[in-house]
Amino acid sequence: MKAKNLVLITGFIFLINLNGFTQTNNKFEEVKIKTSAQCEMCKERIEEILAFEKGVKSSDLNLESKVVTVLYNPARTTADKIRNAISHGGYDADGIKADPKAYEKLPTCCKKPDDPEHSGH
Ligand SMILES: [Cu+2]
Secondary structure (H helix, E strand, C coil): CHHHHHHHHHHHHHHHHHHHHCCCCCCCEEEEEEECCCCHHHHHHHHHHHHCCCCEEEEEEECCCCEEEEEECCCCCCHHHHHHHHHHCCCCECCECCCHHHHHCCCHHHCCCCCCCCCCC
16 A cells, blocks of 8 residues: 555656646737728738738737737737738738728728728628
């Protein structure tokens, strides 16, 4: 019986040591950027742009609020670079206006509601 207890205790010590391997993912920062997204297509487009953007780990656009939450590595990019990437895709990003040429290319349903070229929704 004593040998069995020893095995149990050894097992517990092993489990405690395993906890030492648990690491927090603190090398990433989060930024919330207000965009001019209109529909599901915009959401997909913006998330795709960000998926290819250097230093961006993940992004999720909320169509209700038009705010995209971006997880990025501050050693590799900045919040302003991310805003510029969104602008180059044809969307406003916080204070940065959409790049006019990229905006032109958007389907009419993705244009801003106050734009005469906007249709749908
Ligand atoms: Cu759209």
